[in-house]
Amino acid sequence: MRNHTLQDTVRASLLIRTVSEMTYSDPNEAFPLIDESISISRNEKWTKGEALGLRQKGNLYYVLGDNLNALDAYQKAVLLSKKISDKPLESSLLSNIGNIHADLKEYNRALENYRAYLNTARELGSRPDEIKALSNIAIVYNDSENFEEGISYLEKALELAKLENNDLFVAAITNNLALAQKKAGAHEKALVNYQKAADLAQQIGNKYIEASALNSIGEINALLHNFSVAETNADRALSISKEIGAVEWQADSWKVLSSAFENKGKLAEALYAYKEYITLRDSVLSEEKKSELTRKEMQFKMERQQAIAQEEIKRERLVKNGYLIGTLVLLIISALGYVFYKRRRDALEKKKTAEFNAKVAETELKALRSQMNPHFIFNSLNSISDFIARKDIKQADDYLVKFSKLTRSILENSEKKWIPLEEDLELMELYIQLEALRLEEKLTYTITIDESIETDNTLIPPFILQPFIENSIWHGIAPKNGLGQIDLSIKKAEDMLVCSVDDNGVGRLKNHGQTHKNNSFGLKITKNRIDIINHLKNTKGSLKLFDKNEGVRVEIRLPYEAQF
Structure with missing residues (x-):
């Protein structure tokens, strides 16, 4: 490329090949090169070269996580490939577009593109492309929990991969087949296929597939109580x-090891493994939440872009009709003025709705992060470690069981907007019990439920009381001399649920201004959540704090919501 400076199709082709080699190693530096290639192709009227350049530019955006610009580049390339009737190029682009829709969980649109890719691959007799298309369709079905269809497509892909004698394809598809069988509950079949995938991956030196398969073998054996095999x-x-730097799989490995050690009575090793799992898992979860928020933002941008395009098409049609009907110019102008006003108003409403939904997602995410903070996890693990050091194995085991149950329940409920009151109270009671053990029985509590409330049928936003219970313990009772008491009460007042958290701690006034700073974050999040509930359900929920001579009382009013 350095030797061939002439701006012709040869240089354009060399630029595309160079960018292809830089896609994963240095994508940001590749953009000027691919832009030069596209510019040369347009000047030389080399349509295929322009399409190839746009496809490679889309690959750069996709690697950088910019799905919106990637999709735009791919779609422009598709139009050019259709213009020159290049079916193989069009087929590969449909697969790329399908990947983006799958990432955005737009499964129907992803399947539409993957099936078009599959049909073209069969028409052209390209077995590798047919295998990829079948595998991609299977993954979409498995992600949408249609395991029967997913397994069927994977079996077809596996049969073709074996005919192709492609060991990498066989190992990857076998691993995906085992994953689908595990999710469908067919553990014995899954174990057989995971072992095949692990053995073949080891033979061909693919450590990614091997690590994934071995982790899953350990996980299934732990479920089947084969703890030695799992370990x-x-x-x-x-x-x-560790060798390939796969953090998520390291977390999975430590989780299986923690379970195996615990069931074999190796409590110290189990605790160490669990600490490692928590540390790595929190890192993975943080990245997943960031990706999820980014995905929602991109989805909103795509929907807005599509809406603008549709509006533009409609506007052009109306203008053309206006030219044809000259005698009705004044009437058409009036009608168009009203239509444009209404569309602008509707667009603003849609924008407000999207912004509000984003606020809902962001607030729920913050509320989840405000629970089970790292300080609590760190102190809990240190308490377990202290029990072990004092050889109080029974107490350590009891604490570890309660702690595991609490963290598992919080993860299970993290995406839910409402849960039964009974489940939320169990979590709060378990949290208070753990803190009481940590404070060495310095804390007592009561939970009072109005007789008119059916706790298994009454719904409540998850963890909405937890920040105030935490504040009562950490900032009210922990610094108090003597026994602390927390009274949690739930009662019904007409169509509202009144929740009260009352403590006899040192109170906000005696904390020299520190409590206000610590409470403000939890208060702000809870107020936001109540505001959103009021907006969605047209209710008048509220949050009030009452300072007492001894302690603080918090009162939360929520709309009464029944499950049935």
């Missing part, structure tokens, strides 16, 4: 995952 496979997977 062996998880240990091998951990070693490989």
Whole structure:
């Protein structure tokens, strides 16, 4: 490329090949080169070269996580490939577009593109492309929990991969087949296929597939109570995952090892493994939440872009009709003025709705992060460690069981907007019990429920009381001399649910201004959540704090919501 400076199709082709090699290693530096290639192709009227350049530019955006610009580049390339009737190029672009829709969980649109890719691959007799298309369709079905269809497509892809004698394809598809069988509950079949995938991956030196398969073998054996086998496979997977720097798989390995150690009575090793799992899992979850928020933002931008395009098409049609009907110019102008006003008003309403939904997602995410903060996890794990150091194994085991149950329940409920009151109270009681153990029985509590409330049928936003219980313990009772008491009460007042958290701690006034700073974050999040509930359900929920001579009382009013 350095030797060939002439601005012709040869240089354009060399630029595309160079960018292809830079896609994963140095994508940001590749953009000027691919732009030069596209410019040369247009000047030389080399349509295929322009399409190839746009496809490679889309690949750069996709690697950088910019799905919106990637989709735009791919769609422009599709139009050019259709213009020159290049079916193989069009087919590969449909696959790329399908990947973006799958990432955005737009499964129907992803399947539409993957099926078009599959049909073209069969028409052209390209077995590798047919295998990829079948695998992609299967993954979409499995992601949408239609495991029967997903397994069927994977079996077809596996049969073709074996005919192709492509060991990498066989290993990857076998691993995906085992994953679908595991999710469908067919553990014995899944174990057989995971072992095949692990063995073949080891033969061809693919450590990514091998680590994934070994982790899953360990996980299934732990479920089947084969803890020695689970430990062996998880240990091998951990070693490989560290070697390739796969953080998520390291977390999975430590989780399986923690379960295996605990059931074999190795409590100190189980605690260490669980600490490692928590640390790595929190890192993975943080990245996943960031990706989810980014996905929602991109989805909103795409919908807005599509809406603008549709509006533009409609506007052009109306203008053309206006030229044809000259005698009705004044009437058409009036009608168009009204239509444009209404569309602008509707667009503003849609924008407000999208912004409000984003606020809902952001507030729920903040509310989840405000629970089970790292300080609590750190102190809990240190308490367990202290029990073990004092050889109080029973107390350590009881604490670990309660702590595991609490963290698991919080993860299970993290995406739910409402849960039964009974479940939320169990979580709050378990949280208070853990803090009471940590404070060495310095804390007592009562929970009072109005007889008119059916706790298993009454719904409440998850963890809405937890920040105030935490504040009562940490900032009210912990610094108090003597026994602390928390009274939690739930009662019904007409169509509202009144929740009260009352403590006899040192109170906000005696904390020299520190409590206000610590409480403000939890208060702000809870007020936001109540405001959103009021907006969605047209109710008058509220949050009030009452300072007492001894302690603080918090009163939360929520709309009464029944499950049935």
